[in-house]
Amino acid sequence: MDSFQYRNGQLFAEDVSVADLAEEYGTPLYVYSRTHLIEQYNTLVAAMADVEPVVCFSVKSNTCAAVINTLAGLGSGADVVSGGELFRALRAGIPASKIAFAGVGKTRDEIRYALEEDILFFTVESEPEVERINECAVELGLKGRIAVRVNPDVDPKTHKYTSTGKKENKFGVDLSRARAACERAAALPAVDMVGIHMHLGSPLMDVSPYVEALEKVKDFCLEMKAKHATFRYIDIGGGLGIKYRESDEPFTPAQFADAVLPHLKEMGLQVVMEPGRFIAGNSGILVTRVQYVKDNAFKRFLIVDAAMNDLLRPPLYEAYHEILPVTETSETFFGDVVGPICESGDFMARDRDLPTASEGDLLAVCSAGAYAFAMSSNYNSRPRAAEVMVSGDRHQAVRERESRDDLVRGENIPEW
Numbered sequence: 579m580d581s582f583q584y585r586n587g588q589l590f591a592e593d594v595s596v597a598d599l600a601e602e603y604g605t606p607l608y609v610y611s612r613t614h615l616i617e618q619y620n621t622l623v624a625a626m627a628d629v630e631p632v633v634c635f636s637v638k639s640n641t642c643a644a645v646i647n648t649l650a651g652l653g654s655g656a657d658v659v660s661g662g663e664l665f666r667a668l669r670a671g672i673p674a675s676k677i678a679f680a681g682v683g684k685t686r687d688e689i690r691y692a693l694e695e696d697i698l699f700f701t702v703e704s705e706p707e708v709e710r711i712n713e714c715a716v717e718l719g720l721k722g723r724i725a726v727r728v729n730p731d732v733d734p735k736t737h738k739y740t741s742t743g744k745k746e747n748k749f750g751v752d753l754s755r756a757r758a759a760c761e762r763a764a765a766l767p768a769v770d771m772v773g774i775h776m777h778l779g780s781p782l783m784d785v786s787p788y789v790e791a792l793e794k795v796k797d798f799c800l801e802m803k804a805k806h807a808t809f810r811y812i813d814i815g816g817g818l819g820i821k822y823r824e825s826d827e828p829f830t831p832a833q834f835a836d837a838v839l840p841h842l843k844e845m846g847l848q849v850v851m852e853p854g855r856f857i858a859g860n861s862g863i864l865v866t867r868v869q870y871v872k873d874n875a876f877k878r879f880l881i882v883d884a885a886m887n888d889l890l891r892p893p894l895y896e897a898y899h900e901i902l903p904v905t906e907t908s909e910t911f912f913g914d915v916v917g918p919i920c921e922s923g924d925f926m927a928r929d930r931d932l933p934t935a936s937e938g939d940l941l942a943v944c945s946a947g948a949y950a951f952a953m954s955s956n957y958n959s960r961p962r963a964a965e966v967m968v969s970g971d972r973h974q975a976v977r978e979r980e981s982r983d984d985l986v987r988g989e990n991i992p993e994w
């Protein structure tokens with residue numbers, strides 16, 4: 579969270595006072611640091627320089643056009659999981675030649691769109707999907723590139739909802755079936771079988787699952803490479819953890835590189851990576867204003883103007899987000915920070931020491947740059963928050979706050 583620091587007791591985003599941003603743009607408000615995005619991207623690329631990876635920013639983590647465009651400017655590609663994300667990535671300036679398309683349920687329409695745009699490759703998640711991509715490519719008179727997503731059955735030691743590389747998960751093809759899937763793909767007329775893909779889960783705080791997975795797939799990759807001239811990519815997915823709380827000690831890019839590079843070099847394939855959270859997670863905060871301080875017989879609640887429709891991670895993943903007072907204070911209370919939504923699951927912090935605050939005070943929910951606005955909704959008919967990007971002393975709204983009219987856009991009441 580280096581881009582968010584106190585200066586004379588006031589929280590700043592780079593060189594801009596967070597209180598000033600709240601005044602100008604209102605709350606709840608997402609604030610992103612452009613400098614943080616750039617530093618994270620560059621640090622990762624530098625650590626992995628020996629294999630010159632294609633870094634495909636995982637657009638699902640942050641769909642903001644200004645964020646994607648910042649990364650496009652650094653040479654980033656994109657990992658997308660829907661036609662909508664493909665559209666966003668292209669619109670924000672990512673070249674199609676650097677876009678990988680994942681996801682277990684690609685529709686024919688999405689596949690045709692991606693084929694027509696000539697993306698880098700599809701990461702295919704099942705045998706029927708290989709057939710479908712081939713059929714679509716035949717119809718269009720095009721050729722699709724595919725990387726088979728292998729499920730290496732490795733425990734990423736993360737929340738059960740964000741674990742994706744274990745055998746019971748819906749993702750990828752079991753390693754035992756991957757050979758048959760790759761051979762079948764290689765035999766089809768309208769697809770080139772160009773590599774394999776893995777994504778173990780997220781966030782990973784330890785490098786050992788990556789190493790275990792690479793050890794599991796290495797021989798298979800070398801075999802495919804020897805057999806098929808088209809086979810040239812190993813996509814190692816994303817999942818690199820970040821610091822959510824003071825005590826978190828995620829591995830550094832250098833430690834990651836030390837662990838995985840020997841295996842990757844042995845394979846001699848073009849490396850593709852799909853980080854999302856590592857780049858964007860700590861680039862953002864969610865600024866919210868206290869509406870009420872409510873005490874009941876058991877504890878104190880700060881009721882704020884942000885809610886689970888703005889930030890779903892605490893109820894969905896039992897995720898921890900640091901909460902900072904925008905005006906520094908060392909006083910704390912024990913209790914909850916909650917939103918106004920009619921659900922007991924509508925909380926940002928629960929049963930912990932929190933900064934003391936009064937009605938009208940501003941709080942910053944930290945590590946809100948990934949899987950935050952991107953997962954927001956209109957639940958309880960709440961317009962989505964605005965997003966602002968800061969760079970040094972400059973700031974700009976990069977997504978306007980939704981209006982009440984936005985809430986009902988496209989709705990019709992039948993005349994009958």
Ligand SMILES: Cc1ncc(COP(=O)(O)O)c(C=O)c1O
Nearest residue numbers: 636777780816817852853854855
């Ligand atoms: C296929 C794939 N790649 C990359 C990512 C990005 O993960 P992270 O943001 O943790 O790096 C995800 C996250 O779900 C994913 O499913």
